[in-house]
Amino acid sequence: MAMFLYRLGRFSFRHKWWVIVSWLLLGALVIALVAAFNPKFSKDFELPGTDSDKAMSIMEKDFTAVNERQLEASTSVLIAADDGLAAHTADIDGLVAKLKTLPDIFEPDTIVNPVTAADAEPAIAASVLGDKGQVGLIQVQQNIKVEDLTIEDKEQFEDILSEFRTGGLDVRGTGSLMQVQEQGGTAEMLGFVVAFVVMIVAFAALVAAFIPIITGILGVLISINLVTLGAGIFNMNESATGIITMLGIAVSIDYALFIVSRYRTELNLGGTREAAAGRAVGTAGTAVVFAGLTVVIAVVALAVVGIPFVSQMGAGAGLAVVIAVLGAITLIPALLGAFGRFAFSPRIKGLRHGDEPESRVSNGQRTAKFLTKYPLPIALVALAFLAIIATPMTKLELGLSFSSDAEVPATELLKRGFGEGVNGQLLVVLNETDGADVAGVATETIDHIKTLSNVANPDQLTWIGNGPDQANPQAGATAALIAVTPQTSPSGEQTHELMEQIREYSSTTEAAGATLNVGGQTAIMSDISAKLSSALIPYLILVVGLAFIILMVVFRSILVPLTATIGFIFSICATFGATVAIFQQGIFGLITHTQPIISFLPIFMIGVVFGLAMDYQVFLVTRMREEYVHGLSAKEAVLVGYKHGARVVASAAVIMISVFAAFMLAPDTTSKMMGFALAAAVFFDAFIIRMIVVPALLALMGDKAWWMPAWLDKIVPNVDIEGASIREIPIDDTLAPDGKPLATKAGAAS
Template identity: 40%
Template sequence: MASLLFRVGLASARRPVAVVLAWLLVLGALGAAMVSFQRPLSNEFDLPDSEFSAVLDELGEQIPEVSGGTGTVVLHSPDGFTPAQREAVDQTTATWRSLPHVTDTVDPFRTQGQLDAAAARLERGERKLIEGQAAYDRGARKLSRLRWLVGEGERDIARLQRDNPDDLTLPKRIEGQRELEATLADGERQLAEAREKLAAGEEKFTDGAVLLGLGDGIRMVSEDGTTALVQVRFDKSMQEISPDDLARFPDAGERLGEAGIEVDYGQELVQTTEVGGIGEVIGLGVAAVVLLVMLGSLVIAGLPLVIAFAGVGVSLMGAMALTHWLEIQQMAPVLGAMLGLAVGIDYALFIVNRHRRQLADLAHGNVQISRHELRHSIALATGTAGTAVLVAGATVVIALAALLVSGIPILVQMGLLAASTVALTVLVALTLTPALLSLVGRRAVPRQAKAVDRPRRDGWAEKWVDLVTRRAPAAIIAVVLLMGVLAIPAGWLRLGLPDGGSESPDSTAFQAYERVAEAFGPGANGPILVSATVESPIAESDLVATQARIGEQVASVGGVSDVLPIGVSDDRRTIAYQVVTVEGPSADSTVSVVDELVGPVTERVAADGVDLGVTGQAVANIEVSQRLAESLPLYLALVIGLSLLLLTVVFRSLVVPLLATVGFLLSVAASFGVIVAVYQWGWLGGIFDVHNPGAVLSFMPTLLIGILFGLAMDYQMFLVSGMRESYVHGQRAREAVRSGFSSGAKVVTAAALIMISVFAGFVFSHMTMVRPIGLGLAVGVLLDAFLIRMTLTPAVMSLLGDKMWWMPVWLDRLLPHLDVEGSALVDKQRPARRTAQEREDALVQI
């Protein structure tokens, strides 16, 4: 491999203009393809075989009007809505109804009027019921008097028939008695009918009262009349609607602002696809400063940046061109850009640094380096450092591609796009870097290379590794304790999907979220959708009673605020409910509500022949988290297994891979702990713009494990390989640790600082889903590079000595041999390099 890369580097160095032009043509062609074929990125989220999707699909077949997506527009008028403002609302909602995919808009004032009218009707019904009860009571009293009269008449007639049977008035009395008995019988019948009607009325009123009481907190206009909700219903889920179509809503709503209405759009209507921001720019600026400080030349420092942008440009422009045929999720390019920039700068830096070190060895004071030697050094740097870059890049690619085992399309897509970005960046680094170094020529020679007579002093790397190896037990204990403390919050990790409360405070999505929470309660920001299907069609007369009976079961769950029926299927077998929780959609109590609904409540109503289905954002959060939790052990086992196998092959040791893997797990746990403390508990929220702590992004653990694994193995490769090289060339184990550390620490430090800078720039990204990933990666690289690879690793290796490099003979024979550092290539090329240098020295002397 090293020999092949040597030839690639030499060919690029000999024809630098052709290589640069070739990559420019590739970029130009992909740019043209992107402009021609690009389509909007998708926000669609699909979880195959998910319960919440199945419920939603079934509900869509039964009650189509409630199954599509719903967007919320919050209107606010501090002094209440005037007639002119209501007219503006009517005109705007009519315009919104004409937009693509919109099926209806719910007028808040008309709907609130209907809700208020329902309460008024119930109140009138209650009055009629009271009046009916009073009339029934009066009739019952009259009937009771009539029964007494009939009884008295019967006794009088019986007495006359016994004492004076010849009394002439007896026939009339008997006839009158019969009429009275007939009247009593008719009264009894009428009273029984009244009793049945009154009982039916009471039952109907009770059912209506129960049903109205279950949803009496649901409003479309706030009680003070200053805030109103406009619900926009779509024929598709919100994730399936393009951002371009959604962007028409604020444009069509401009007349509302002109009418003096404050308008805020819910998160689902303002999907953010913007990537670049001030944070990302600052991160790249810091990376540029690190490169300038390390390399000491503006031109040389710019090379890694050019390589990184070229690699990311090729990958992302190609991906955007593919959107013509494939739907690409909006987070995938962000993750690809984040990783591509970081590894692109680092990989180019490793090759450039190796080339400059070789030139420093060749310089020898003021000796002029020939063009042949420059090209030879470029090729040698590509063959040696380039081999390590190739292996490190392959590690990252494999770790990201392994996301296929998750079975979740969005994760697979993000993993594959990020993996392709890293792969292309490696290709660019191995071909374009040698070409640019050839064009730079002798300006790549370090300035300090001429000061050969200046006594060499130990730098910070030598002092640090000396301190760590001399105080190895203390260093090990300190690192493990610190990482353990940082990892403590990880035990409370709670996963979910971000809502409007996670957005920036100055965003319209956050303002809408806050206004809804203040005016209608936090749960109104993410209602749960419940479907109830019965075996037989529900009779019209029994519909309210059935709705109330099932609704009571749903409302009995702690944490439920309101339950409102919102639709009935045409065959009257399925009822849809909107369930509003006390707290927001990502709160712990809402998760408990969903658990109760899909568990005990579903089982309880199933006994009555009711099939309950639950869907909505909170349900999706739980299912996604469960699915990811199920796939995480397999993914982690795959990553760890890959780590052990790869490092065993590279370092010919059993202990080094175990140490590297344990260190990686410590870094991941500590990173999780920091993320929980910041984004879930709100610690340092003012610094990281976390104003509404909540659940952490569901995808974060899987993504973080995959990416950090690849990056950790990068630093392991570049740092420990130098130690192994020194050990193989005859140094004792402890000396090899020191010399290997000293040769690689500076470039690894610079690479880590660059990655930290790039990742930290995404902590303040416009996309809130990216922020915890950016912080987790920045913290993970910081901890892994400086505490695990540069402190714990040399400390443990110095303690174990030769035992670090033990491997059974049979296993050593079985495993393939990879010359990662290209030592064989260096040994092979050294005589040729020495001869070229001697010839150059002779020419200089002449």
């Protein structure tokens, strides 16, 4: 592996312009294809094999119109006045008229003044007027697919609401139009800016700081556009793009940082720049490949959960990591070749340039001496600190809601006037199997649902059929659809309980010859949460097991992978604790509107963070392994490896944290929560576990840390992560045509 990457690094350096142009052409090609085909992401959530999926399949066949409406824009407008809405009739009429001017309104006559509607039809009064006439509800349906709504549509809608939010009348919105997201860019740009500053400090040179930025931008650009092209072939959810951006930027810059840093070290040892690039890719590049492999395994393994949008997020993230690795081992040496002797210029005074004499004591060396002097108490204190932060984890509550903070005022009005479940209907589908009387089964099912708690307006429950006569669809129906509105929020535990209570009635309907399934977006979200919870432990076992094997191959040790894994458990628990404290309990007041933790966050965070944790484990500990194999004592290997690796790992972690934390600026809570959790996880794992606990434990274990049973040592492949074969190559020479070293004097890959 090391020798292959050594040759690849030299090849890319020597043929720099071909490599650079190839990458640019690839980027231009995928951008052109996206522009030509204009593929669209899906915004719906499907869950094959679940009860909700079965319900949606029946709806697609027997209730096509209702199913189509599920995919089109639906927005709720809430109006409120403390002196009663009847006192604001003129303003409400004006609001209704303006709402009808929104594009592609479905049945404009259904957009009415709730006060007028309640007076005209007392039977529907409770569904449009609440809180003693102080809160009203106007539903706006549009013949536009949710994914086709634009930011201009949202701005037009918000302008209308703002215009009539006056004179004691409060007007708020929630739903499709309010959930349109602005084009991203702010978080990414901030992440790049912070990364650039960190790399200026790390390299003390402007040109070198630009190189990882170039590869990061190009890598993410290619990844996003490739996934976008995939959306034109597969039914892909748009949520896949968010993690690609976050993870793609972070790992692209990190991997480039490791290669460029090692290149500078190799340059200081002498020889040609081409040879230095080869040695950098052969040593640090080997670590990049295996670190990237652990991340890819961690995120792609999300497919075992069996949820399409989670699998898509994992696959997209895996693609971004693969491109980042390829960029690091090919594009980086090509760029180093293009910049030549100007790569580390202009030098910035006052910063450490990396070419200082080995005798100079660095902060990393001072830290390593302290860690190895008191390893046991330091490790115990660090782990105790993480355990304390993890305490709020015991209060963890999971839910699945993608409402933004801007929708909170509207949802509060919904709760006040009608119950939070108005926009979260459960769609109960009955389908005959043995020539059953669907009408009778539907009536009995409604009577049963009326007896359940948490049902809003039970007296208004009815059913529609799929009969051939559109004027009387109940006649001759073979399927029935009942829309049940819960009183509590779609993501609430009580709504989930109501759904399960309705599903339990299926045994009764089956005895009468009809199946019963519950569908709709609320049911799908609930099923997703349940499936994620049940898959968490199997997924964790799979990922940890595969990564343990990889780390065992890399380090040829049992205890090093074991400490890496145990340390990860501490860091991930601390992250859960901090996330619960901030977003669920509202500690420090950083989040105005607290809510349960997004149900897919734990499993996805475990996948991403485990991969990243192993990144830092590989980058820091491979240097220690390298020094130990080449003759240093276990303690000395920790000292030297830490001295050379701590600065780079710390820089990489700061970049990763900055990129993730920047996503807390996003308007949607999903991005905020994911950004915070990932940033916190990297901080805990990189700075506490990898840079404090792991070196301390390695020093404490001594030679035992690198022990492996003889029988296992024989069957584990040797991937030469230490670059032993590269050390045989002369610093100032090259390889023979057959790829073998021309001489055997020791090189300097140290």
